[in-house]
Amino acid sequence: MKEKIRVLIAKPGLDSHDRGAKVVARALRDAGMEVIYTGLRQTPEQIVETALQEDVNVIGLSILSGAHKTLFPRIMELLKQKGLTDIMVFAGGIIPEEDIAELKRLGIKEIFGPGTPTEKIIQSVLNNIQKEPK
């Protein structure tokens, strides 16, 4: 059995814009990955626990409400607490340029802004997963 890449697509907080998350989920599935989607309005605790139980390789966080400043650090902290630091975390949505450096410092690998082609996201996942053996 070939190893499949398992990706968790999550919508933290109250933001309900899920068009992008769903398009990305579908694109990743069409690229041969197994995609688990949490649905809307997830707390950081729910997201991290899901990532643990599903033993995912990648987490994609989608947020357009501006609440990433509070929610992302909390998610990264919980991942660290549970020893899940080998998961590749990327983010997308509306995240101002000036916040990106701090988010990367917290461990978020890539931020994919509006208009990012899904092909780019797929490539980034494939590149990063190869680099990180489990």
Place this chain on the structure above:
Amino acid sequence: MFDKEEMEKIKQKRELWKKTTLSDWIKQCPERKKEFRNHSGILIKGLYTPEDVKSLDYMRDLGFPGEYPFLRGVHATMYRGRLWTMRLFAGYGTAADTNKRFKYLLKEGESGLSTAFDYPTIMGYDSDHPMAKGEVGICGVAISSLQDMEVLFKGIPLDQVTTSMTINGPAPTLLAMYVAVGDKQGVPRTKLGGTTQNDNLKEFFAQKLCIFPPKPSVKLTTDVIEYCARHLPRWNPVSISGYHIREAGATALQELAFTIYDGIAYVESTLERGLKVDDFAHRLSFFFASHNDFFEEIAKFRAARRLWARLMKERFKAKNPRSMWMRMHVQTSGCTLTAQQPLNNIIRTTIQALAAVLGGTQSLHTNSFDEALCLPTEEAVRVALRTQQIIAYESGVANTVDPLGGSYYVEALTNEMEDKAMEYIRKIDDMGGVIAAIEKGFFQKEIADSAYRYQREIEEKKCTIVGLNEYTIEEECPIELLKINPKVEKEQVARLQKLKRERDNRKVRETLEKLHYAADKNENLMPTIIEAVKAYATLGEITEVLRKVYGEYKELIII
């Protein structure tokens, strides 16, 4: 509209032209694409002639503005009498912050207020709820109680402005707060004018801000429609929305059909209360998006107007012409704006606004150019307002009614959109109506497929988005973005907790119990909510009572 002989002559001439002039030219200069189709899937011909509208009967299909079928406009003089309302969506931070922005926009010439609430408020949570952490005041104004509402409208006389409130699940509560503020200002309730979006059906497949399951959500929407019909004659209880459906990925055609169907559903639910259609239909209003395909949008707005008029007359047997009016608010499209080369968005917004005006809208919001990056700065929102003003005063398009009426292309496209929308309507009827279709995932699948198709077209460069997949540059980030003061959440929470300590908590408990009882007995909840709000029960407390009675909705996911 043309006689048979003439039509035959035109047909023959056209076929000759096709074989000679056209064919010769194409040999020198081939067309840019094999075929031109718009995103709704409609084939766009190279040329439209009288043949494309030969079945049109001017009196039956176009008529005169202010008369059935209202294709050319709901009012007889349209913008010659009164320009569309320039109503810019605004809200962020605390009520005091937004009050300031409201006053700024009124000073700069906007003619109506439009309120954006923050996520916790939209979901019926108070600013101190655990789910509100990090979200207070970030993408709209935080309103947790009547106290906040009073600050929001401080110094703004409610008998002199109309206010639109983009709120759905908690609409009854926010409307109750607005009424309470009006009462305090001494404004008679019959004079309060504005709109609550209050369109819960589209939440289930588009905006996704659903709190309660479908049946109770429709009940709450209908409560507001019924209450307004009886007590708030100048209030538009619902803004039946296509904007969000479109932004979620639907095509213009799907936006048209699904929105109209939601309208049908609300008329039906209100008729079930025993009201007559002419008692309330004149206050149903609509909300559409305006995207970049200029003529598709104009055709859509016109088709919407005629389709609604026909449905009201034939399906619901309305007698009063006002019941057949489709009054609409339009917002230029957010999802077509790019983060790359943001100044380009001013041009997009202009084209979209122009389409809305040529489509005959009653009210218009234009997006700011920094929309894809953040909430708008003062400068950006001013440019958005100026866009409307320049169209209104400098372009001349507002000086005659329905200037594109009679265009072979526009009339043909309008007809086609109306016909195709009717196909969808029949399909949803066959499925058993809108709630059945939601449970089957029908809308969700249509929208998800359209969204995915569109993304693929962009990535395969089948369609060009300037600055995004073509004409790109090395982006810098030169523009100033709006920053929300991080102290907002703290201040809001402190103020809320102070309120909870200082109000008459016994009275609050009483009103909430009364509300619970009324909800259990399936009564119209507006009166009890107004009472609760006046006792300073919070939005969260009121919504929690309803959550207990109706349960919470779990989404059906289709990607």
Place this chain on the structure above:
Amino acid sequence: MANVEEIVKGVLAGDRRSIARAITIAENNMPEAQKLIALIYPSTGKAHIIGLTGPGGSGKSTLIEKMVREYRRQNKTVGVVAVDPTSPFTGGAFLGDRIRMQELSTDEDVFIRSMATRNYPGAIAKATKDAVKILDAAGKDIILVETVGAGQSEVEIIKVAQTVVVIHAPGLGDEIQAIKAGIMEIADIFVVNKADKENADKTVMDIEAILQLNNKAVAWKPTIIKTSALTGEGVPQLIKKIEEHRLFLEREKETRRILGRAEAELSEAIREKVTSSVIEELKKEGKFEEVLQKIMKKEVDPASAAEKLLREKFKKAK
């Protein structure tokens, strides 16, 4: 990479990270997989394994969420394995059943794992069975396996479940008559979900009619329970009926079924090992490629070619 013994220790202690890692190892058939299953196998056999299947739109996931809540109210620990189809074209999968159960994800005594069929014939791959074993060894009282309810693969669920629950709902278009015969025979309990809908009673009657037709003398008569996953109505009765079935199995020591399951697993394991090692050898010896060419040229058909190869191979072994 943590070693197998450590992971097994964690599984037996109920550590969620270990359970998750163990399932991944088994699912990907990693080199340690066989050892891992061998080590945990003696600790299995305590959980009650319930298979739930039914057509799309029957409200399975919502019902399962309510069932889990009811089990938790009774202080039982629960594992859920939700299986969704892998796309035959792309090899990818969208695993969306968990969405309905997300509120339960932070309950420490509930473990939910989404799995894709990964193009194995039938819905119940070895990986799913292994995941169930792991959750069993981890001490879960109840394990719910939710499968793709499409076509014949529904019947596969008997390979892993002790109690089979088939869920249907009124107005799904496919009438009960369309339910494949196999499924009617393996179901221990029928659920008619969305019982608040008008034609729910007709659906119940339709199922009863078919059960009458299949009226063989059976020790356990399948029952029909009406539920409304939205309100939770009928769920306690469903749980009760499942428990009754478990007691029935214990009493009757339904050895036939247990034997059948064990036999199926052993045969499959042998089949898999023999097949892969024989084909590997044939390929190493070049015989595989040789015969493949003959088949392409239509000189021999695949079945006869296989027989010849195997006859030669085992003649040599003798």
